[in-house]
Amino acid sequence: MRIGLLGTGPWARMVHAPALSAHGELDFAGVWGRRTAAAKDLAERHGTHAFDDLDALLAEVDAVAVALPPHIQADLAVRAARAHCHLLLDKPLAATVEQGRAVVGAVREAGVASVVFFTTRFQPEPAAWIAEQAARDWFTARAQWLGAVFTGDSPFADSPWRREKGALWDVGPHALSVLLPVLGDVRRVTAAAHGPGDTVHAVLDHVGGASSTLTLSLTAPPAAAGATVELRGEAGVTLLPEASEDAVAAYTRATDALLTAARTGRPHPCDAAFGLRVTEILAAAETELTRDTD
Known part of the structure; x- marks a missing residue:
């Protein structure tokens, strides 16, 4: 499979490009970015080509990997799907529900494959834990995803979309990617409130009858940063295990x-449709936060 990379930022440099260039079943065919010089530099580092014209890249590949802000990713994903390219996308799928629906519609119309990279779902120990817990009944869950992006030394501290959308949209998808396969879909976001910095608290009502709480932040003190998911039910208490592999x-x-x-031709559980469902829940929580502000 010939694959191109859209994006040249820190995540593209740290994760996407190294993984794509080292993959034995891929031909890393090129890089396109909004900054031409950055695309050229990243392409040279990994022995591939830089494209000035996006349509020229899409015409040369079978798939694209996207490492761009969600509002840009969604529009370009639609464009790539219409060019019959399979999609390896990042979370969140889109910045709005409307954008997310457009991506899913384009994927279905073109008949291309899609995968959204929810990191935890592709790490062996957490993935095995999620599959095991999904077969059990749980009473409640607590998910804390606390980052120090804006309080520590993070390569993403200058990210405009993270400053605009905050923890809800950046780390919220990670928490939801764990909770949804275990507790079932969210029936309703029953409450949401602001905490210090960009911290967000939310309460979710799941279709299976369980409830869960989220605490999300990109402004946690560095010493307090980390991720925890705790499940409680008749089976007792269990915690999401740490991953042994990197991103x-x-x-x-x-x-x-x-x-x-x-x-x-079989959809992956983390396809664009799942990414859309996560986007819908994030948007519902955002609406509740607006009520909290009012």
Whole structure:
């Protein structure tokens, strides 16, 4: 499979490009970015070509990997799908529900495969834990995803979309990607409130009868940063295990998932439709936060 990379930012440099260039079943065919010089530099580092024209890249590849802000990713994903390219996308799928629906519609119309890279879902220990817990009944869950992006030394501190959308849209997808397969879909966001900095608290009502709470932040003190998911039910208490692999290894697994979906025609659980559902829940929580502000 010939694949191109759209994006040249820190995540593209740290994760996407290294994984794509090292993958044995991919031909890393080129890089396109909004900054021409950055695209050329990233392409040279990984022995591939830089494209000035996006349509020229889309015409040369079978798939694209996207490492761009969500509002840009969504529009370009539609464009790539219409060019019959399979899609390896990042979370969140889109910045609005309308954009997310456009991506899903384009994917279905073109008949291309899609995978959204929710990091935890592609790490072996957490993935195995999620599959095991999904077979049990749980009473409630608590998810805390606390980052220090704006309080520590993070390569993403200058990210405009993260400053605009905050923790809800950046780390909220990670928490939801774990909770939804275990507790079932969200029936309703029953409450949401602001905390210090960009911290957000939300309460979710799941279709299976369980409830969950989220605490999300990109402004946590560095010493307090980390992710925890705790489930409680008749089986007792269990915690999401830590992953032994880094993001590059997880991204390689996501790439494998795209290859499989493209070859078999069977959707992956983390496809664009799942990404849309996460986007819908984030938007509902955002609406509740607006009420809290009012």
